[in-house]
Amino acid sequence: MITPRSIPATTWALQASYVVAEIVIGLRASGGYSFVDHTISELGSTTCRAVDGGAVLCSPWHGAMNAVFVVFGVSLALGAWQLRRVRPPGRAATASLVLWILAGVSSVAVGLTPLDRHPDLHAAVAVWVFGAQPLALVLLGLGLRAAYPRFGGTTVAVGALSLVGSVGFLLLLHSDSGSGAFERLALWPGYVWVCVIAWCSRTRPSAPASGVAPTR
Secondary structure (H helix, E strand, O other), rough: OOHHHHHHOOOHHHOHHHHHHHHHHHHHOOOOOOOOOOHHHHHOOOOOOOOOHHHOOOOOOOHHHHHHHHHHHHHHHHHHHHHHHHHHOOOOHHHHHHHHHHHHHHHHHHHHHHOOOHHHHHHHHHHHHHHHHHHHHHHHHHHOOOHHHHHHHHHHHHHHHHHHHHHHHHHHHHOOHHHHHHHHHHHHHHHHHHHHHHHHHHHHOOOOOOOOOOOO
């Protein structure tokens, strides 16, 4: 049986490294790429395109970016499945794990449908993560609050911040500026915070009821 102390051995403990991988790949893109103004999916585009000002945007490591989408999507979903036996009691925490799995599946689908090759399908599979991931954080935080009010409240706050990012990204999706910054605000906090949950669970005792056990 999986115990809270074994959670860091699960894939969630490494989710924060997704952010590092994306930054490294983004830095390898052409000078026309902006972390603030361009979407993450453009790092997975297999062809170059012209952007404002006559610059050409290319992502030579597009294969690596699409592989990252798939690998970390699988690990996000697998980590949620592994956590099912130690989730906090209640429907909110159970629903959060379902949403984490949905977010992971969405990420895998994004990696398999590059933006330039399958634009409509890419958009259809990508949109789910922007609702699932913030809501998963909020619901998991609500599930944690009974036993760990401070950590649960912080998790809710991280989810709310991600939700702001999701709304901003969807509003600015076709804008020439700001969409990349809001997309990263929507996604990066979740990738980092599941890692925090995993490591806190390793270093703290179990809750009186079954559940993840971070500090109070």
